Structure formats: structure tokens, C-alpha cells
Amino acid sequence: MSPRHETLHDARSTRSAAPAQIRRKPQPRDADVIIIGAGAAGIAAARNLRRHGVDSLILEARDRPGGRAQTIALAGQAVDIGAHWLHAADANALVRQAKRLGLRLSEAAQEPLLIARTGERADPQSYVAFMRRWESVYDAMIAHPGSGPARAADTVFSQIDDTPSRFDDTIRFLHGPFDSGVGLDTIDASDFAAAVDDADLFVEGGYGALILRLARGLAIHYETPVTSIDWSGAGVRVETPRGTLSARAVLVTAPLPLLQSEAIRFAPHLPLETLQAIHALRPALYEHVVLSWADHPFTDAVNRLVAFEGDARDNLGMLANIDGAHLHYADIAAQIVAACPDPRDRAGYVREFLGARFGSRALARCDVLAASDWAGDPWTGCAWMYAPVGAHGARAALREPVGERIHFAGEASSATQWGTIGGAWDEGERAADLIRAGLTAPVGGAVIQAA
CATH class of the missing domain: 3.90.660.10 (Polyamine Oxidase; Chain A, domain 2)
Incomplete structure (x- = not known):
């Protein structure tokens, strides 16, 4: 191995550039909606729910937000060690967010x-x-x-x-x-x-830094991996090493390799159609x-x-x-x-x-x-998910709610922007809209209002 490799940093342990001030709560609590994962999909969903007055919180396994969007400082330069390209600029909602924040594209x-x-x-x-x-x-x-x-x-x-x-x-x-x-x-x-x-566009200061800014003010609990989701009752119970939380709905935005390996377990098991979709993508x-x-x-x-x-x-x-x-x-x-x-x-x-x-x-x-080492990262296991021959329809199947209270969102569920942060963001927005509609749906003649 060349001696120059002594300068190599493990990107997963490198401090992110321009850290944001994120509101951190000492102990997770119950909420109307629990979001698993503080990547682009989870952040988009949480912002959507907050905008409409729905009580939600995010449980994040890492010690930072952003998921596979991470900007680090290298040799005096902000460098994306994960997602960098703002793909499909005309359709990418994060282009509009960057413009709103006055960032150069x-x-x-x-x-x-x-x-x-x-x-x-x-x-x-x-x-x-x-x-x-x-x-x-x-x-x-x-x-x-x-x-x-x-x-x-x-x-x-x-x-x-x-x-x-x-x-x-x-x-x-x-x-x-x-x-x-x-x-x-x-x-x-x-x-x-x-x-x-x-x-395709690039954003001043890095794509990961943009996602970091958009996470500001959200209720995110870090180093709180979810180990199981119990949906046997009327709502859901989410188990973590820091305790068990209750919610009326849960949005799972964790990368699919975690679901494929059953790092997050479901009780009862997910329906066959959902399991097939999860395992169809690679x-x-x-x-x-x-x-x-x-x-x-x-x-x-x-x-x-x-x-x-x-x-x-x-x-x-x-x-x-x-x-x-x-x-x-x-x-x-x-x-x-x-x-x-x-x-x-x-x-x-x-x-x-x-x-x-x-x-x-x-x-x-x-x-x-x-x-980078997204393939070896225990909280991602890949860069994104692709559909092998015959599996394109799995993306649509992932968008179907389970029991009207378990939802999935991320780049993997996007049919048109899969493999991108923009696709994950749009999917988070879509799932949040669906969750809000469910929280106000008539049940037994009464309307259940979001808190």
C-alpha cells in the first residue's frame, strides 16, 4: 500500500462542515407520528407535519442528521462524502430550498x-x-x-x-x-x-450541509436506533434502547438493507406484498x-x-x-x-x-x-437501491401503507427519482401528506384530529 494512504480519513468519523444547531431532547416521548431516520425523507416529512401542526419526532440511529448526505471539511474545503449532485434539477424540491436560503447553485x-x-x-x-x-x-x-x-x-x-x-x-x-x-x-x-x-446542479457549501440546515428546529433524538415496531394494537409501539414509545402512525425511512436484515423487527410480521417489495430491491x-x-x-x-x-x-x-x-x-x-x-x-x-x-x-x-464507505456503514449498507430485472414495481408497492399506520418513504420508494436525495425528499413529503390524511380520517362517525 502506498505510504500516501496514511493521509486517508475514514469519512464516517470526520466531523461535518458547518454544524447546525439542532434541537435535541434528553429523552424521547410519545407523539402522534414517529419518524424513523433523519435523512432527507425523514426531515422532509417532519417539516411537512410541523407545518400543518401535527406532533411528530424523529428517532435517528446516528449522532447527526442527513443520512447519506454528509458534508465534511477536507483541506479547507467543504466536501460531500455522500450525495453531491442535485439531480433532476427541474423536479428536485431541494433546488427550491437552496434558492430560498440564498445558496449559490x-x-x-x-x-x-x-x-x-x-x-x-x-x-x-x-x-x-x-x-x-x-x-x-x-x-x-x-x-x-x-x-x-x-x-x-x-x-x-x-x-x-x-x-x-x-x-x-x-x-x-x-x-x-x-x-x-x-x-x-x-x-x-x-x-x-x-x-x-x-x-444537474451543485450547491454552495455542499449538499449535506444544505440538508443539515433544513433539519434545524426539528425534534430529533440522536443515537436512538429503533429495534422493533409493534402494530398489533390500534396504534404503534416503537422500541429503542432508550425506551418504548407510542404513536398513532410511524414513518420508516431507514435504508432498506436494515429492513432486509431485520435490524428493525415488526410484530406482527409485515404483509407478504410489503416483504416481497422490501426484498426485491437490491x-x-x-x-x-x-x-x-x-x-x-x-x-x-x-x-x-x-x-x-x-x-x-x-x-x-x-x-x-x-x-x-x-x-x-x-x-x-x-x-x-x-x-x-x-x-x-x-x-x-x-x-x-x-x-x-x-x-x-x-x-x-x-x-x-x-x-467513503456507505456499503460498510451499519446504518445504510449501500449507496441506494436498484431494481433488478422484473422488480421495478416494488417501488410502488413500498408506497402502500400497512394497516393504515405504518408508512415507508425514501429514495427506494421513488419511481422517478430513485437513488437521489431529491427523490427521498419528495417521498417524505408524500408520506407525510398521506399520514395527515389518515390522522383526520373519519372513524366510527367521528373525525380524529391531529394534535
Whole structure:
């Protein structure tokens, strides 16, 4: 292992940039609505309920809010070690929140740089051919009708034409592991086609810092993991190491790997349809490795994606000059993450990959400052959830309430913004609306009003 890896920080233990003053209560209490998880979905739901006068609180296993949105300080710069791109800007409610707070937004370049196998930038003719193929593949994938037999997203390559392109494997990587956290031969074509895609933005100070600000003033109880939910009675009873709480409804926003492993148990068991939906979706793997690279070859590229001509799996993508400063993301996904379970191994893979492409001398002043580990994080277990072939409908099934008092929300339940913080936020809002409607629903001729 390179001695430069001694500078590597475990992102999970790195202090977040610009900590917010969050209201903390010494002991959890009963509430009309208990929200499990203080990620984007939980925060959005709590803000919605507070806005409408509904008594709620959030139980969060971590010692901070934000979930997979976390901004940390590295080398004097605010860096997102989790979610960074404000995807689908036109549909993303967090773009509106950032504007309301007066935060500067910058647009991501829509076309990547392409580095040839030689380590040089692709020549103009090759780049034009690459972009034409990129666009034709993408257009064909989003044109999937969503009906008929389930199929994998990569079947589109055989439908475009019979002439393979030298860039097909590169494009398979970019649309697959780099964009979706899994190979295109695994993801459901309907899931890929359903995802909203328009302009992407970056927010001043970091995406995680924005979510942190939006958590201010909410009743959040940290280091309070939920271990079980009893819904055998009229309401729900939520068990934690700090005691058992009662509520009229519960919103579960914990990442699905926690439900798949039964870290949160339900009594009685959830209905078969809900269990099938929970287990149908699979963890996507995607991690950041943050570089400080003094002699990097991307001096004219700010906030720009860098793609490498190469393999469909053994590859990586970069975001150069994050926010116009001197740090860079080198992002790995899918099988490479699985093959490198330790963040230091991921850092080693990145250095080896870049050294093979640009030469070892080019890395003389390249330091790895941090590497994320969402796959190994006990409270996430993944970057997001993808739908394997035939499982796209599981997202809709997750949106169905259980017993009119257990609700689920998160990026995994979003049909059109899955895998994104914006999707999680919208799902939190949707679930809160549904919960409010349930709290005021007529029961036995009377109307139950929210407290």
C-alpha cells in the first residue's frame, strides 16, 4: 500500500462542515407520528407535519442528521462524502430550498471529458463518435415503453444496430456502475427509463450541509436506533434502547438493507406484498475517493465529469476540480466496491488505475484524503437501491401503507427519482401528506384530529 494512504480519513468519523444547531431532547416521548431516520425523507416529512401542526419526532440511529448526505471539511474545503449532485434539477424540491436560503447553485457540464486508453484526451473525431453513441444508447434506454416482458437495460445495445462501437464498454460503465451503481445487465430497463433526467446542479457549501440546515428546529433524538415496531394494537409501539414509545402512525425511512436484515423487527410480521417489495430491491454500491492532486491534467475542467475509455466494470469516473477548488472525486462502483471492502483498498485501486492511465510520475503529488464507505456503514449498507430485472414495481408497492399506520418513504420508494436525495425528499413529503390524511380520517362517525 502506498505510504500516501496514511493521509486517508475514514469519512464516517470526520466531523461535518458547518454544524447546525439542532434541537435535541434528553429523552424521547410519545407523539402522534414517529419518524424513523433523519435523512432527507425523514426531515422532509417532519417539516411537512410541523407545518400543518401535527406532533411528530424523529428517532435517528446516528449522532447527526442527513443520512447519506454528509458534508465534511477536507483541506479547507467543504466536501460531500455522500450525495453531491442535485439531480433532476427541474423536479428536485431541494433546488427550491437552496434558492430560498440564498445558496449559490452551479450547473454541471452535460458532456464529459473523455480520456483515451493512451492517457491523452480523446481526439475530436473520436469524441464526436463517443458522444453520438452515448446519446443514441441513452435515447434508446429511456424510450423503453415500460410494458411487455421484463428485461435488462443493456439489451438496448442489440436493438440500436448490429455494429458495435469501440466505446460500448465505456458507455456500459457510465450508464451502469457509474450512473446506477450496478451493471446494465442487472438493472431493470423500466427502472432506468422511469428515472427523471434533466439538468444537474451543485450547491454552495455542499449538499449535506444544505440538508443539515433544513433539519434545524426539528425534534430529533440522536443515537436512538429503533429495534422493533409493534402494530398489533390500534396504534404503534416503537422500541429503542432508550425506551418504548407510542404513536398513532410511524414513518420508516431507514435504508432498506436494515429492513432486509431485520435490524428493525415488526410484530406482527409485515404483509407478504410489503416483504416481497422490501426484498426485491437490491443494494447499489458507489463510493467516493477524494483526491488532492497538484499536477492533475484537468486544469481547464471545473465540476466536470471525466470518463475513461475502457472496461464496462473495471473502470472509474471522476469529477474534476470540485466547486472550482483543488480537490477531485474519483468514484468507483458495483464490483470494484465489492472487491475492495476496505476504504484503503479503494484508495489503492484509484491510484493504481490512474497510474496505469497517466503514469506513476503524474501521481507524485496526488494524495488520497478520504474515502467513503456507505456499503460498510451499519446504518445504510449501500449507496441506494436498484431494481433488478422484473422488480421495478416494488417501488410502488413500498408506497402502500400497512394497516393504515405504518408508512415507508425514501429514495427506494421513488419511481422517478430513485437513488437521489431529491427523490427521498419528495417521498417524505408524500408520506407525510398521506399520514395527515389518515390522522383526520373519519372513524366510527367521528373525525380524529391531529394534535
